[in-house]
Amino acid sequence: MSDQKDLSLLIESLTQADDIDQSKQLTSYLNQGMDSDTVARLLEALKVEQRVRLWRALPLEFHIPVLTEMRSEARISVIQSLTPTELKLILTKLDNLSLLEWEDSLPDEIISEALRLISRDELELYDQANQYDDNQLGHWADQKVFTLPFNIRVSRARVLLDKYQDGPTPYIYLINKDKKFRGLISSADLLTAEPSAPLSSLNKPNLTQLKATAPLSEAVSALEHSEYPTLPVLGDYGILIGAVDWQFTLSVQREIYEARLMAGTGIHEGDDLFAPVFKGAQKRGVWLGINLMTAILASITIGVFENVIAQVVALAVLMPIVASMGGIAGSQTLTLMVRAMALNQISSGNRWTFLKNELGIGALNGLFWALIIGAITGLWYQSPGLGLTIAFAIVVNIATAGLFGVLIPILLDKFKLDPALAGSVILTTVTDVVGFFAFLGTAGAILL
The missing domain is CATH 1.10.357.20 (SLC41 divalent cation transporters, integral membrane domain)
Structure with a gap:
């Protein structure tokens, strides 16, 4: 679905269908495994009225991810069309990374309302991210990484993983009691290792460690040359801030490409195709x-x-x-x-x-x-x-x-x-x- 030729065919099919068929087609695409980024590109290619109507027809779990993947002006066009109740519901469900993505493109009053409504845990992560400039890795690192103490054994790690795991966890970050980074292991290795083996023995070798103050371009370069799809982001004294993965770098690369493509024309990469x-x-x-x-x-x-x-x-x-x-x-x-x-x-x-x-x-x-x-x-x-x-x-x-x-x-x-x-x-x-x-x-x- 991510192929550009396939995307253009999907857009053509959507634009030629009536309202009911558009909703059916989009539901069919989602059932086939279409991701949020592709849905966002599809909606951006539609007139504002159609875009808002189809966004409303999405399953609730897609609402925030699709808005986050949209370019800033397209996102605003949807948000401005929401009723006060709909807007409040969306802001209540925001996570810290989405709020970081939205904050530069929304009015101050909406951001203030979002800060009031999001959960305390998400607000704490948001405040921690804002300790770094928006061109630094620490600002955008995913802080919700699964961590385990580095000095326990495999058997104990399996118990903790079963107890606290929330969704797929391909990689686990090891830390000490002061939250300093001590290594990276894979869940697959954990499940096949000897129960009595120390967890640190499963550490991945040659792992690049990124500084939270490093520019975004450094993550792109590091992941391009890394054998692992995720890398740790460390703050002062080696404390684990979070992680960045290949999806993050693809997003950064796309934004850099679009900015250069439009440079010198006065058009921003966040501009809406169907702006007023x-x-x-x-x-x-x-x-x-x-x-x-x-x-x-x-x-x-x-x-x-x-x-x-x-x-x-x-x-x-x-x-x-x-x-x-x-x-x-x-x-x-x-x-x-x-x-x-x-x-x-x-x-x-x-x-x-x-x-x-x-x-x-x-x-x-x-x-x-x-x-x-x-x-x-x-x-x-x-x-x-x-x-x-x-x-x-x-x-x-x-x-x-x-x-x-x-x-x-x-x-x-x-x-x-x-x-x-x-x-x-x-x-x-x-x-x-x-x-x-x-x-x-x-x-x-x-x-x-």
Whole structure:
């Protein structure tokens, strides 16, 4: 069911059915084992009225998991459609991880009501998670892991497992009396081990331990290279905070991918496919205004050399080539830089080495393509001067693109701005202005 092609077929089938058939189809999908994430993707693809109606038709145990898996605006569209009684019932059943997921997208009054209604145990776990920033593992770690004392024997562990186990427990975390982490064992090994064997003898080797203060990307990398589907998250003094598993990392990776896919457009990965027209237009209009300002800056640069373009018409034909070469070169460097920053691979110790490397690549590529484009231009227009002009402009613009492709993300990060979102707009402006100035300014000096 998770296959994208299958999902698109399910969406097509749902959108073409009437209300009764939609409910029957969704019930059938659930009976076939469809998970909450897939249900959420299906509901997001429907109009708000249909989405709310089908969400209400879900079995009660699916209500909160499906809302949690929805993107933030789609989730809000359902919550805002609930009656006060329905909302109170939902908030009462919230767990700490769902509340953490919802809190950035809901009004303060709803969050306050949720904090008042959720159970004391869930509230305590929620408060513990909020001791960490939302970009740290400790904030999102699943604190409801099954633990056992590390210094007991297998026979005693089996008794405790039977007594306190609540649902499937593939892995068990071992701790001491101070809740410090002592190891990880599997339930399968526990059931087949000698009853008299010490529990610690079943410990999994080569287990990566994650710090609660580590960034989310560290969990993605660690689980990618781990032979185990779950890893412990430790706080100060080695105290077990919780765990993260492969489902968590898949969710993080999807959010990172969507954020990068939409970066530079003013659209957030949480935006609703069927958001109200006025709201959608308002959000996108702001970004269009920003792009207009940058376009005006590039136009002003061209306007300064209006008399040059009027006398050498070929310059107007060639200008897009200069801008395009700089834009592509800059986006390559910017993409590498943003990825490296997201994975914490860039530090004060290596950023200038990376900058020099990108400048070298820019200079080499600039010279290579400048020779080719300059030669073609000179032959096409029978003007060696025009060929030299565009060649010089391309060298300057590609080198500039490499320079600012590194510097812009660093500066944006200093000001706590997302380089993936704002970097491409600023870089495009820089390469356009520098490219046009170098091209038209050189043309004015050489050709007139």
